[in-house]
Amino acid sequence: MMNFDYVRPASVADAIAAASEKGAAYLASGTNLLDLMKGGVSRPSRLVDVTRLPGLDRIERLADGSLRIGALVRNADLAHDAEFVRNYPAVAEALLSGASAQLRNAATVGGNLLQRTRCAYFYDIGSACNKRWPGAGCDALDGENRLHAVLGWSEGCIATHPSDFCVPLVALDAVVEIEGKDGRRELPLEALHRLPGDAPAHETELERGELIVALRLPAAAQNFAAHARYIKVRERTSYAFAVVSAAAALRIEDGAIREARLALGGVAAKPWRSREAEQLLAGAAPDAARYREAARAALAGAKPSGDNAFKIELAQRIVVRALSLAAQGTPARVAALPASPFSSLPGA
């Protein structure tokens, strides 16, 4: 691999300064970046190692009831934090359904948000890819694309965002805290990732040198703890990205859905929240007909980007499943096969 500078700043301010130069990249655990570098997909001239920055590895409850998760908290530590599992069970389930145990032990919260697509044409440097080389074209468009996007894609890019973690997070209004040269700002997680449009290489709203320092779940996110699930269909039971996934979270009172949250994974360049579906569910009785209506609404704008029309059908069925399971109530423990359709199923 190419030679690069490696710096390990002592403070966030130093890190931002070091990462503000052209060609610099932040390095946390590197579970994605190092693979990209080895494959020649990413060739940063400087790595700014943030893993030893102080104060970013804490999970803390703030005065307003929200939960602040430092960007360097490891995926596994968060997923096994008892209070976290109790209050945000769908997020824990999503985390545990991602990657492998070894990767979860290494991967950080901030890194998970910023992982790159798994589109094979993005990884294959012999292929044309508008993300890697703006204007080069997209070989996925007429290529092997059975797992590509069905929502929000453009002729320039049909890649999907692969994170499981992000799917329930956008459903629960998570916010990212960002430090940059000009100080701190906040962004709803839903606004962090961009749809490809005519600039697929411009993947997030982060400016050069900006660093995600924390993720925040608002106090209201806990209101869904009793009725929240994440369901993921994948091509093997672990260490596989979602073909399609869905996070459903309901607030049920007096037998009716007072408030609903729904987001899909594996369908678009960003975790895909469906407010249309949420509105259809709010105030309704928890029943299958309404779930199907919500599913149709969530996928109303979908169209195949290739050999993947089945994902539109599958996504609707997963929405129905996730809502049904959420309505039944969050299991006392995260299933042995987290997010698997085989983790539980209503009696026949």
Add this chain to the structure above:
Amino acid sequence: MTLEINLTRDPAHLRHGSNMGQPLTRTDGILKVTGKARYAADNHPAGMLYAVIATSCIARGRVKSLDVAAAKRHPGVVDVMTPAHKPELAEDPDAKGNPFAFRMELLQSDEVRYANQAIAVVIAETLEAATEGAVLLSPHYQVEIARVGLDAGEVYAPPVVGIGNPAEVVHGDIDAGLAAATKLTDATYETPAQYHNAMEPHAIVAVWDGDRLFIDTPSQGMAFAQMRVAGLFGIPPGNIHINSPFLGGGFGSKGLISGPQVLGIMAAKLVGRPVKLVLRRSQMYGPVGHRPPTRQRLRIGTDDAGMLTAIDHHARITTSSFDDFYEPAADASHTLYAAPAIHTAHEAVRVDTGTPLFMRAPGEATGSIALESAIDEAAFACGIDPLEFRLKNYAEVEPTTGKPFSSKALRQCYAKAAERFGWARRPLAPKQMRDENGYLVGWGMGTATFPAIMFQGNARAVIRADGRGVMETGAHDMGQGAWTALAQISADSLGLDLDQLTFRSGSSDLPDAGIAGGSGHTATVGAAIHNAGAAVIAKLAELATADERSPLFGAGNAGVIARGGRLHRRDDEARSESYADILARAGLAEVDGMGSGAADPAAQSQYAMHAHGAVFAEVKVDPDLGQIRATRMVGAFAAGRIINPLLVQSQLYGGMIWGLSFALHEEAVMDHRSGRILNANLAEYHVPVNADVPPMDVITVDEHDPHVNPLGIKGVGEIGITGSAGAVANAVWHATGIRIRRFPIRIEEMVMGLGD
């Protein structure tokens, strides 16, 4: 280069008396789990450089330019080997000297034959410098349109399939057999390209000393490798010393030395220093063989009684544009079912990939999933339970040759596995079973078979003055357990307890043990060991029985038996003498003997020799989402004498998991335009993870085979895949009523098939 392997001598691993048949744990297990087992790439001779292959990203064309100057300017880069700058070879790497000589890319030209082909080698002081040097070569290509897939071009009949098998076999009158059928099952199945993904990628550390060559490299056939390297470099095979004590998996990919390994030797010669070359995972997808895609049409004719009238099995396969290996997929129909007419034929298409080669059960695996699916379809068409259908059409003799089987305990396999599985409760029709959670449940079965193959192998046995024994053979432990199983045979062959034996293996300086392939290594080397041991015991017996001071004097025709480090008179076991005493009196430091093992042509011409098995699988399918989960597998196998039940069980588990993988997971995805493989990594090339593997039950059925070889061994390395893949696929059909004929079974076919 002496090889010292500190195998476990812990008493927990020892048994006394008869060693064969004992479930010993691996003698190399502790070395492996503590990281002390030294694999090829763990070697670092002084002064060693790192070589990294630059690979083509086009599948067909020419390399127009390489920026060698840029690579050489990179700090640490020592040299760049290219078609214009490389050691001269004594032999054309495209020469076809024998049926096992496959063409390799050794920078003989600027031609590109497939994606991931070597186009240059960068040699540097560090791995990182060599890697970056390879990037800096920035090749430019003259690209030609790649030929990809089973419909890429002209179809032709291959001259042979596998190694020398006829491409077409006709038994009986196939037209009459098909015409006689009252029901005809006519179905076409597709299997994908699969690539080797042994945990240990191909690696080599090469050291030249004048015209002697020392290499550490994983090999399933050291003598073959010596011959090939000797030819290429114009040196005697005996000048080449190969160390290969441990392989991190072989599965056929290390049976023949590959082009990249030879490039490592060339690089060492070019720079005059030791060189290490290790393939990256993605570089395994091209030059080291693979399983080609197949499209197989089966026509199965049956009469009103459910008896087969014909099996017509036609396979299309791909091979490379520049060499000939033809996966013998249709041959799977030769041996299993007693049809009066059997016709098998192959046709081939040339594509721009590396040459397909041996991959665990080559032909048997691809053919089995198609045949077992078709038999399942035919049984259902006849309204007969799939097990009953197979029993009705049980082959009492090998159908295509009429030869009796040397042994065949398949009926017992069917019976034992079916009982353990609970098959009798299976409803005939599909989509009849649901579990308490509402999942669709299906049960499927498949028959397993694999030929009992032997190669040629040798061993040398020694009894030393202290009465201890030594067995030497250049055998290959791919993880299957040769260090353990062959030592067990060795100890018995010398009449010693295991702790009295030194077993030496894994080096080409030892007697040639042949190739560890075709599931025939234990049979071949076992026979060689057995004969070497017998030769030494005969010498000891000759010394003792001819010596009037020995208690064995005059044992004559009654003979002696060897046990516990002593010879005993067969007619009076109380009269015995230790090996040490015999040698001491004769004034000898040691006696030795050679033995060889090979198939007996007379027995082979008389008998059909195969291992058999029956596999039953249960799957559950989510009725809405289409996700499939295997929940149970039971396999019963009859494979002759079992040397070590623990190792055999592991082999069969591994094979059955491979079958599960074949049915549900594994597939190389190739871009249909460029011919590049898009999932050349372990994240996207899916093999089952632990969470996909169901509880598995393996039963071994006793089988005494007096014909196959002196020890009655048939081999278990590959049979586990056959039968298993079909059993899983048939279970999916039984759960859902959806017959998927393209493997692996994909989620979209289940989602769309299950409907609303």
